[in-house]
Amino acid sequence: FRVGEVVTLHTSRFTKDDRERLDHAIEDRFGKNAPAHGGVIAVTTQTVQQSLDLDADILFTDLAPMDVLLQRIGRVHRHAQRNEVRPAGFKTARAVVMTAEAPLEASILENGEARGKHGVGTVYDNLLIHEATRSRLAASDTLVIPEQNRELVEMTTHPEALDEIARSMGDVWQKHRSRVGGVESAHACLADLNLVDRSAHFGDYSFKNTDLAERISARLGESDRRAVFVEPPAGPFGGRVRELTLPGWMMREVSLDADLAPSEVRSAHGPLGRAIQFAFGPARFVYDRLGLRRDETPSADPSEDVADA
DSSP, rough: EEETTEEBBBBSSSSSSEEEHHHHHHHHHHHOOOSSSOOOOBBBBBBGSSSSOOOSSOOEEEEEOHHHHHHTTTTTTOOOGGGGGEEEEEESSSEEEESSSSOOOGBBBBSOOOOSSSSSSTOOHHHHHHHHHHHHHHHHHHTTTTHHHHHHHHHHHHHHHHHHHHHHHOOHHHHHHHHHHHHHHHHHHHHHHHHHTTSSGGGOOOOOOSOOSSSSSSTTOOEEEEEEEEEOBBBSSBBBEEEEEEEEGGTTTOOTTTTOEEEEEEEEETTTTEEEEETTTTTTEEEEEEEEEEEOOOOTTTTTTTOOO
């Protein structure tokens, strides 16, 4: 998958302008009017499972909750009129769901928290839904959608179904169920504490005085930061990068109270094409065709010439 001549991924770790470039490029290549010749592989995250009108010949996906999988499967053989131009071997809609060699139980920690690869514990924290989905897929290699959608989702996400899985699979899963339920209750309490009283006059309203942090974070204790470039450097796809959103989980050592701006900004061609390197407080980042990530390379010698963007 390319944007112009640049081989890349489709993920959320790009600027708004670059995400639009990614969206246009992937719809041109996988959309309703995509060319009927030449193969292409797109490596993506959840960013393509909804909103984009894509029509793939085959899908390879990590195990995910059933409702999420149905969204992804909806991007396979989406347009019947394209069946005539599909290559041999791809005339039947097929999705390959990949699972880890180790059982899901191996990703449950002693305290009941889920933590593992492929989004376990970060994107998806309820492994009971994963297990219910895996079990349902193992029972049959054919799904009829959308006719079965409601049945499939309720069988794999309904609280009673998840309680039964926890009871039948032993203490580790029971502990995980308790952990998930406790976190859900805490989130509900946090939301309730910060509900806006819409019966109060706007000018008289003030948020409740609680022991919680003054700032109500969308990510429950973590806050994203904006890195605004005074002199926008050139990005991986040719456009200028004016600002980047830095996820809170990438910069836990950076104080939320500090008034910071990008520093030590460098833009030059590297092994992965055009790349921007910069510091934000004590954290260092790189932005290139793979998106935004922490920069683990040694700091550049400050005496070196900074490449002209």
